[in-house]
Amino acid sequence: MSVPQVTPLNAFHRQHGGRMVDFAGWDMPVQYRSILEEHKAVRQRCGLFDVSHMGEADVQGPEALKFLQHLVTNDCRKLFPGRILYTVMCYPHGGVVDDLLVYMRVPDDYLLCINAGNIAKDIAWMKEQAQGFNCSVVDRSADFAQLAIQGPTAAALVQTLTLTNLAEIKYYHFVHGEVAGVKCLISRTGYTGEDGFELYCDATAGAGLAEAILAAGGPFGLELTGLGARDSLRLEAGFPLYGHEITDQITPLTAGLGWVVKLDKGPFVGSAVLQREKAEGSTQKIVYFKTNDRRIVRAETPVCDAAGLVVGRVVSGTLSPIINEAIGTALVATTAAAALLVVDIRGTKINLQLVKPPFVPLKKS
Amino acid sequence: MSNVPADLRYAKSHEWVQLAGDGTATIGITDYAQNSLGDITYIQVPKVGATLKAGETFGVVESVKAASDVYAPIAGVVLAVNPQLETTPEKVNQAPYTDGWMLKLKLVNPADASALLSAEDYRKQIG
Numbered sequence: 272m273s274v275p276q277v278t279p280l281n282a283f284h285r286q287h288g289g290r291m292v293d294f295a296g297w298d299m300p301v302q303y304r305s306i307l308e309e310h311k312a313v314r315q316r317c318g319l320f321d322v323s324h325m326g327e328a329d330v331q332g333p334e335a336l337k338f339l340q341h342l343v344t345n346d347c348r349k350l351f352p353g354r355i356l357y358t359v360m361c362y363p364h365g366g367v368v369d370d371l372l373v374y375m376r377v378p379d380d381y382l383l384c385i386n387a388g389n390i391a392k393d394i395a396w397m398k399e400q401a402q403g404f405n406c407s408v409v410d411r412s413a414d415f416a417q418l419a420i421q422g423p424t425a426a427a428l429v430q431t432l433t434l435t436n437l438a439e440i441k442y443y444h445f446v447h448g449e450v451a452g453v454k455c456l457i458s459r460t461g462y463t464g465e466d467g468f469e470l471y472c473d474a475t476a477g478a479g480l481a482e483a484i485l486a487a488g489g490p491f492g493l494e495l496t497g498l499g500a501r502d503s504l505r506l507e508a509g510f511p512l513y514g515h516e517i518t519d520q521i522t523p524l525t526a527g528l529g530w531v532v533k534l535d536k537g538p539f540v541g542s543a544v545l546q547r548e549k550a551e552g553s554t555q556k557i558v559y560f561k562t563n564d565r566r567i568v569r570a571e572t573p574v575c576d577a578a579g580l581v582v583g584r585v586v587s588g589t590l591s592p593i594i595n596e597a598i599g600t601a602l603v604a605t606t607a608a609a610a611l612l613v614v615d616i617r618g619t620k621i622n623l624q625l626v627k628p629p630f631v632p633l634k635k636s
Numbered sequence: 637m638s639n640v641p642a643d644l645r646y647a648k649s650h651e652w653v654q655l656a657g658d659g660t661a662t663i664g665i666t667d668y669a670q671n672s673l674g675d676i677t678y679i680q681v682p683k684v685g686a687t688l689k690a691g692e693t694f695g696v697v698e699s700v701k702a703a704s705d706v707y708a709p710i711a712g713v714v715l716a717v718n719p720q721l722e723t724t725p726e727k728v729n730q731a732p733y734t735d736g737w738m739l740k741l742k743l744v745n746p747a748d749a750s751a752l753l754s755a756e757d758y759r760k761q762i763g
C-alpha cells in the first residue's frame with residue numbers, strides 16, 4: 272500500500288476541521304464547513320486554499336528558453352522578468368502531458384508550476400526532453416508551500432500583511448516580497464476566476480503563513496476553502512483540469528485551448544500533429560454545458576444525440592452554487608456538437624445547453 | 637459526534653422513523669448520513685399515494701460527492717412529501733430530524749416498527 276503524501280499544512284487542516292481525503296496521492300481537505308458555502312465565500316468575499324501539493328520545477332541555463340520553446344505549446348518569448356505564462360506541454364501525438372504555469376524570474380531562470388498528480392511523470396518527461404539543451408531541470412516540489420487567496424477581498428486582505436504594493440502587480444505577473452514576515456513569490460494568479468494571489472514560500476514557513484492569513488482574515492470574510500470548492504470554482508470559471516478536459520488522449524485544440532497553441536513559433540513537441548488537427552478540424556471537442564436542473568451530471572455519463580446514439584461522454588460535472596443548476600463539460604463528436612445533446616439521469620432525459628464559459632460573470636484584476 | 641435522538645427509531649441504512657402513535661410515521665435520513673454525504677444538492681422522493689415495501693428504494697439523495705439511494709425503513713403508503721426539499725434540499729444538512737424530514741407514511745402494519753433499531757442500537761452501529 273502507498274501512504275498519502277502530506278503538505279506542510281496537514282496539521283493546520285486537521286486543527287481547523289478539514290475533512291481529509293486522498294487526492295492524487297495527497298492527504299488534502301476536500302472541505303472544512305461546506306463545499307457550497309466555501310464556493311460562495313470565494314465568489315463574494317475570499318477563501319484560503321492550501322495548494323502546496325502542486326509541483327514546482329526550476330529550469331535554468333543558457334538554453335532554458337530554447338528548451339521551453341521546444342517543450343511547451345505557448346510562446347515563451349513573450350515572457351520577461353516578473354511575467355507568467357499559462358501553457359500546456361504535449362506528447363508527439365498531440366495528447367497533453369500536463370498544463371502548467373511558466374514564471375520567468377530573470378533570463379535563463381524559470382520556475383514551472385505543475386499538477387500534483389503529474390509531478391513524477393512531468394519531471395521525467397522534461398528531463399528526457401531537455402537532453403541536448405544546455406539547461407537543467409530540477410524538481411523543487413518538496414521545497415515550497417503554496418497558498419492561494421482568492422476572491423474579491425483577497426487583495427485587500429493580503430495588503431494588510433505586506434509592504435509590497437499589490438496594486439502594482441497585474442494579472443499573471445509576480446514579484447518577490449514578504450507576507451506576514453515570510454519571504455514569498457507573490458503571484459497574481461489563481462484557479463477560481465476571481466482576483467487573488469498564489470503565494471509560494473519555503474515549505475517550513477507554510478503553516479505559519481496560513482495562520483497569519485487566517486488571523487487577519489476576519490474583517491475580509493475569509494473562509495478556509497478545500498479542494499471541493501476549488502473544483503467547482505474552476506469549472507464555473509471554465510478552466511480545464513488535467514485528467515478531465517485535458518489528458519494524454521485529448522489535445523489542447525480539442526479541449527478549446529487553441530489560444531495557448533502557437534503553431535507559428537517554430538516546431539515543438541506535438542506541433543506536427545496539432546498543425547494537422549488545426550488544418551483538418553478536430554473530430555471531437557470539449558463543450559461546456561448547463562442543464563436548468565439541479566441533478567448533477569457526473570463524469571463518464573454517456574452523451575447521446577436526439578436519436579439516442581452515443582456521441583460522447585461527460586468529463587466533469589457539478590452543481591453551480593451560483594446559478595443553482597448542474598454545469599459540466601463533455602467530450603463529444605464535433606459533428607454532433609451543434610445539435611441536441613441529451614443525458615439520462617436515473618431515467619430522466621436532460622438536454623444539455625451548451626454555453627461559452629465562464630458560467631458566471633467574473634471580475635479579474 | 638452524530639446526533640441520534642433517543643425518541644426515534646432507525647434503520648441500518650441510516651433512515652430515521654418517528655412514530656406518531658396513530659399508525660402514521662415521519663421518515664428522514666440521520667445526522668450521520670447527511671454528514672457522510674456532505675452538501676446535499678438534490679432530493680428525489682416518491683409521489684403521494686405510492687406504496688413502499690420495507691427495504692425498498694424510495695428515492696435518491698444527491699450530494700456534491702455522490703448520488704445515494706434511500707430505503708423505506710418500514711412499509712407504508714406515502715401521505716405527504718416535504719415540499720421544501722425540491723428547492724432547498726440543504727435543509728436535510730441543516731436540520732435532518734426536523735425541517736429536513738422527507739416523507740410521511742400511513743403504515744401498512746404499525747407492529748412492523750418493532751423490527752427497527754433503537755437509538756442505542758443505531759448509535760452502536762455508527763460507532
